[in-house]
Amino acid sequence: MAATITDTLKKELLDDLYSSYTGKLKDSDAGIPAVAPDAYYIGIGKAEQWSTAGVAPVPTPSTNDVIQFQSSLQSVKKVADVSYVIPRVNWSAGSIYTPWDNTNSSDTTIGSLNDILGAYYVITDQNNVYICVQQGISNTGVVANSLNKPTNITPAVFETGDGYAWKFMYNVGVYNAQRYLTSNYIPVERIPDSDQIGGKPTAVLSASRAEQQVIQQAAIPGQVIGIGIDSGGIGYPKNSTIRVFIKVQENNPASVAYAYARTDKNGKVFQCIMKSKYDILEEYAFGAGYNKTAWAYLGADSVGAGTGVALRPIVDLNPGGMGADPRNDLNSSALMYTARLVGNEYQTFNVQNDFRQIGLIENPTKDSDAPAPLTAVVAAAMKKLYINPTSVDQTTIAFDAIVYEMNHPDKQAIVDYYEPVSDTEAIIHCHQTIDTGWEEFTDTTGTQIKIGGNTGTSIESPVFGEPMLRYAGMDNFSGKILYIDNRVPIERDVNQTEDIKIIIDL
Numbered sequence: 001m002a003a004t005i006t007d008t009l010k011k012e013l014l015d016d017l018y019s020s021y022t023g024k025l026k027d028s029d030a031g032i033p034a035v036a037p038d039a040y041y042i043g044i045g046k047a048e049q050w051s052t053a054g055v056a057p058v059p060t061p062s063t064n065d066v067i068q069f070q071s072s073l074q075s076v077k078k079v080a081d082v083s084y085v086i087p088r089v090n091w092s093a094g095s096i097y098t099p100w101d102n103t104n105s106s107d108t109t110i111g112s113l114n115d116i117l118g119a120y121y122v123i124t125d126q127n128n129v130y131i132c133v134q135q136g137i138s139n140t141g142v143v144a145n146s147l148n149k150p151t152n153i154t155p156a157v158f159e160t161g162d163g164y165a166w167k168f169m170y171n172v173g174v175y176n177a178q179r180y181l182t183s184n185y186i187p188v189e190r191i192p193d194s195d196q197i198g199g200k201p202t203a204v205l206s207a208s209r210a211e212q213q214v215i216q217q218a219a220i221p222g223q224v225i226g227i228g229i230d231s232g233g234i235g236y237p238k239n240s241t242i243r244v245f246i247k248v249q250e251n252n253p254a255s256v257a258y259a260y261a262r263t264d265k266n267g268k269v270f271q272c273i274m275k276s277k278y279d280i281l282e283e284y285a286f287g288a289g290y291n292k293t294a295w296a297y298l299g300a301d302s303v304g305a306g307t308g309v310a311l312r313p314i315v316d317l318n319p320g321g322m323g324a325d326p327r328n329d330l331n332s333s334a335l336m337y338t339a340r341l342v343g344n345e346y347q348t349f350n351v352q353n354d355f356r357q358i359g360l361i362e363n364p365t366k367d368s369d370a371p372a373p374l375t376a377v378v379a380a381a382m383k384k385l386y387i388n389p390t391s392v393d394q395t396t397i398a399f400d401a402i403v404y405e406m407n408h409p410d411k412q413a414i415v416d417y418y419e420p421v422s423d424t425e426a427i428i429h430c431h432q433t434i435d436t437g438w439e440e441f442t443d444t445t446g447t448q449i450k451i452g453g454n455t456g457t458s459i460e461s462p463v464f465g466e467p468m469l470r471y472a473g474m475d476n477f478s479g480k481i482l483y484i485d486n487r488v489p490i491e492r493d494v495n496q497t498e499d500i501k502i503i504i505d506l
Contacts, residue, residue, distance in 0.1 A: 007106050010333045010506040014084065017335055017504065020362075021082045039363050039374065040082075041479075042339040042500050043381065045073035045431075046357040046486075047350070047416050048400045056356065056486040066481045069359055071433040073381040073476040074416060075349045076361060076374075077339045083176065084332045085185040085503065091122035094145045097132040097164065099226050100322075101314050106333030106506070117143075121330055123186050124149055127172040131322070131329060133225060133284075134273065136163025137262070139239065141270035153211065155218035155323065157284050165284070169326045170215060173208030180336050182501060188332050190325040191216060212326075219324035221316075223286035224257035227272030227296055228312035236267040236306030242298050244272055246313050249293035257287025261298060261311075269298075269309050290315045334505035341498045348378045348473070350429065351496070352417035353399045354489040360502050364479035367471040371478065379473035382416050382429040385441060386470065389426035403428060405441060412436035413469070430469075431476070441469035 023037030046069070050056060059065050089110075096118040098110075108115045121131045128150070134157075136144035148160035152168055159165045170188075172181055180187035191213045192199035202210045224246055236242060244259035258276035261269045274284050296311040318328035326332075337360055344351045365371040367381075385403060397418045404412045413430035420426045432438050483502055492498070 004107075007331060007333065010106060011327070013506060014333065014335055014504075018082060018084070021079070021337075040079040040337060041076040041361045041364055041374070041379075041474075042079055042337065042502060043073050043076040043359045043361055044341075044349075044355040044357065044490075044500075045069065045075075045359075045381070046355055047074065047353045048072065048414060050356065050486075054488060056488050059484040059486050065484060067434065067477075069357055069481060069484050070476045072357065072431055073359070073474075074355060074431070075345070075378065075380045075382070076364065076474055077341060077345065077349075078377045079337045079339055079360075081179045081338045083180045083187040083336050084189060084327050085180060085334050085336045086121075086188050086330045086332050088182070088184050088186045089119040089122050091124045091130075091146070091149055093147055093149070096143055097122065097135065097146055099133055099135050099314075100131050100329070101226065101228060102317065103228070104331060106331045108331070121169075122150070123172070124151075126151075127177055127181070128153065129169045129172065129186065129188075129326070129330075130166040131169055132164060133157050133167050134159070134163070134165030135271070137271045138163075139262075141262075141264040141268070155215050157286075167322060168215065169323060169329065170212040171208040173206050175206065176208075179338055180501075185334075185336060185501075185503065187336070188326050188330055190327060193217070215323045216320070216325070219321040220286070220288045221319070221321040221324075222253060222288050222290040223316050223321055224259070224274065224290050224294065224313050225286060225316050225322060226274060226314040227259050227261070228314050229269055229272065229310070230312055231308055231310035232268040232270055233306055233309030234266060234268050235304065236261075236263045236269060236298070236309070237302065237304050238263060238265050238267045240302075241277075242269075242302050244296055244311065245299060246287070246290070246294060246296045248290055248295075250291065253287050253289035255288045256285075257290065257313075258285035259296070261309075267304075267306055269311075272311065288321075292317065334503050337502040337504070339500050341492075341496075341500060343494045343496065345378045347419070348380045349492065350382070350417050351492045351494045354491050356487050356489055358485040358487065358500060358502065359481055360483035360504075362480040362482055365475050367473065367475040371475060374474050374478075376473065380429070381472050381474045381476035382431050383413065383472050384470040385413065385428040385430055387426050387428060388424055389420060390424065397428075402436065403430060408439070410437060411439040411441050413441070 020038045098116040098118045098120050100120045110119050123129050130150045144163055146164050147162045150166040152158045157165050157167045176187045191209050194201045240263050242261045244261050246257050259272050259274050262271045264270050276285050294313040294315050296313045316322045322329050364374045366374050401415045402412050413432050416429045
């Protein structure tokens with residue numbers, strides 16, 4: 001059985017995720033209550049080796065993989081930003097691009113053996129995003145390479161000298177470029193109108209967002225963006241142009257769309273241009289107000305002996321029309337969550353050992369007798385084993401070694417890293433897994449422990465009047481694990497800054 005979920009459902013699911021992060025603003029007129037945002041954190045962990053060294057296993061969505069991720073979690077940082085994103089396609093001279101079509105979806109693949117030959121949108125080196133509306137095609141029906149970079153930033157569709165036509169959508173401003181623009185993804189958003197919830201007057205928006213708001217407001221619903229040719233037929237007037245008529249079942253549209261078909265030497269229709277006549281200077285005539293019942297056909301008075309053509313109106317049925325919400329026109333089906341790790345982040349992040357896992361966690365809680373929502377920007381998920389360092393050479397403490405109470409070998413933990421505090425106090429940051437068990441180090445009477453690298457020397461614990469194994473900043477088994485990424489070992493340094501970006505792609 002062949003089945004799929006639609007982009008409509010994907011968008012609803014993404015909207016729910018996005019609203020979960022931002023919170024739902026109160027709409028007093030509609031009686032909608034405010035909903036507080038959920039807390040999202042990006043976490044790193046897993047210092048110990050994979051079962052096959054140097055090979056990261058593919059994670060599964062199983063409960064067991066979730067437990068293993070939580071067990072080895074080291075530290076977390078609150079998500080700083082979230083944005084809708086789309087795969088990045090750079091405009092490149094000499095490439096072929098495909099006109100926008102409502103048959104495209106978030107699952108559309110690009111390439112000579114895929115759904116479409118070339119992408120239907122691009123980003124230029126000015127970070128301007130354009131949709132391809134018309135492909136350059138020669139009089140003999142040969143698809144042209146795109147040679148002229150699109151540069152216009154006005155609402156109207158425009159042509160370049162290579163026969164391609166483009167529509168400017170938005171510019172990725174400095175703020176969004178710094179946070180979301182990567183070699184693989186482009187951020188995409190809709191700017192709320194000033195009278196909408198979360199909207200701002202144009203005068204207080206950044207230049208790129210004010211520019212986009214103008215584009216959005218100029219959008220026209222129900223335009224016929226193009227005519228798809230499902231079959232070019234044969235025998236129509238050769239090397240000619242034929243008027244294309246576009247009709248709708250219910251009422252006439254507010255304004256009429258015009259198109260003409262181009263034929264080759266065999267009388268086959270190879271392209272339809274959305275203009276009232278064959279004149280490159282003529283403005284495009286996309287019309288307005290068309291709906292799902294639109295259909296197209298060639299004018300009977302000029303088809304000759306032609307037969308077999310099958311034309312399909314490409315109506316932009318997205319709310320507001322093309323440009324009103326770029327997330328719809330560009331078929332966004334992904335969210336990007338970002339966080340920046342700076343050094344050890346106030347002694348919270350490990351910069352001595354490595355890590356192999358990255359994850360996204362929703363609503364974790366503090367690690368305490370009375371759990372409460374975690375609100376700190378950063379938090380450690382590693383336990384703290386307090387020891388007296390006078391009898392140990394810290395340089396011999398092996399990362400990922402097993403530490404245990406001498407008289408209770410079943411009480412074990414795995415060393416993440418060692419932190420000297422004073423001459424008489426040090427901390428072994430560690431974690432426990434299903435292999436070590438989760439027994440607490442509870443003896444407060446000065447018990448001795450042993451640790452890998454110091455197996456011949458016992459380490460005396462100072463008496464602090466409380467368990468040696470102290471609470472972490474975060475309960476690593478709390479919250480919902482939404483995403484797990486397994487990697488080969490990643491080293492960190494106190495002077496290192498890392499931008500972690502997690503993509504949730506439906």
